[in-house]
Amino acid sequence: MIRTLLALDGALVRGALSLVLAAEDDISVVAEVDRGDVVQSTIRLRRPDVAVVDLGLVEDLPVAGTCPLLVLAEPRRARNLHTVFTPSRAVGILGSDVPPQRVVDGVRRLSRGEPVVDAELVMAALHRDSPLTPRETEILDLTAGGAPVTEVAGSLGLAPGTVRNHLGRIIRKAGARTRVEAVRVARDAGWI
Template structure:
C-alpha cells in the first residue's frame, strides 16, 4: 500500500481527493491536513510514502520532504495554480528535492497516477504548469498596477481614487478589469494572485 498524506487548503477539495484515492486498491490515505504546521508531526507519526501538498502549504515553512524522519524518503506532489507563477518558480528552483508538480485543475486520475509514479521514484511534472511559471507575463497595465498596489494597502475605493487622482468609478472599473485578468473573485484574491505572480 502507498501510504499517502494530504495537506490541502479547503475541506471540500481535500475530502473529494481523499475519497478518490481511497477507492484505489494500492493507496491508503493516512492523514488529511489543512495547515502547514501539521505536516511535520504527521510525517513522523504516519510515515507516509507520498505527500500531496497545496502550493500555499508547501511554501509556508520547511519543505515537507525535509520534515520526514531521518532516512525516511517521502516524495511530495505539489498541486499549484498556474496563475501563481512567482511562487511556483520559487518552488521549481529549489535544489535537491524529490518533488512533483501538477496543476490543481487536473483530473483526479492524474493525481492517482502521479502518486504511483512518485512512489516508484519517477519524475512527475505538468509541462503546462512549468510553461506558465516560466513564461507568464504581467497582464496588467501600468495604471492597473498602480491601482492594485494602493488597493493592496487596504485602501477603500474613494481613498484609492484620491491618491491616484482618479474618479471612484474609474477605480472600480480598473479593479473589475484586474479581477478578470487575474481570474479572481474578490479584490483580496486579486492582490494575492498578483503578488504571487510578481505583478506588484
C-alpha cells in the same frame, strides 16, 4: 500500497480527494492536514510514500525528508513554485484544477520516482516577472474582482480616464484584446 498524506486547504476538496485516492486498490491515505505548520511533523510521524500538498501550505516551510511532494498550485501562484524545490527532494507539480484521476496518476508516478509536471505551471513559474507596474497590477487586480472603471478610480484616487489609460497599457502588455482577456492572461502568468 502507496501511503499518502493529504495537506490541502479546504475540507471539501481534501475530503473528496481522500475518497478518490482511498478508492484505489494501491493507495491509502494515512493522514490529512489543513495547516502548513503540521506538515513536516506529520510526514515524520506517518511516514507517507507521497504527500499531496497545497502550495499555499508548504511554500514557506522547510519540508524536510525523503517524501516526494505532489504540489497542487493555482496557476496564478505558480511564480512561487521555486520555494518547494530542493536538490534532495522529488517534487511533482500539478494545477489545482486538474481532474482527480491526474492526481491519482501523479501519486503513482512519484512513488515510482517518475516525474510529474504540468507544463503550463512550469512556464508560469519560469516567467515570474510581471511586465506590469505596481499601479497597473493594482488596477488589474481590482478590475479582476469585477469593479467598474469608476469604482477602481474612486478607490485609488484616480480619474476614470487615467484608469482607462492604464487598462489600455495593461491590455497591450498582456497581448490581449479585452480587459477580461487581460485578466485571464495575467492570472495564468501569475501577475495577479
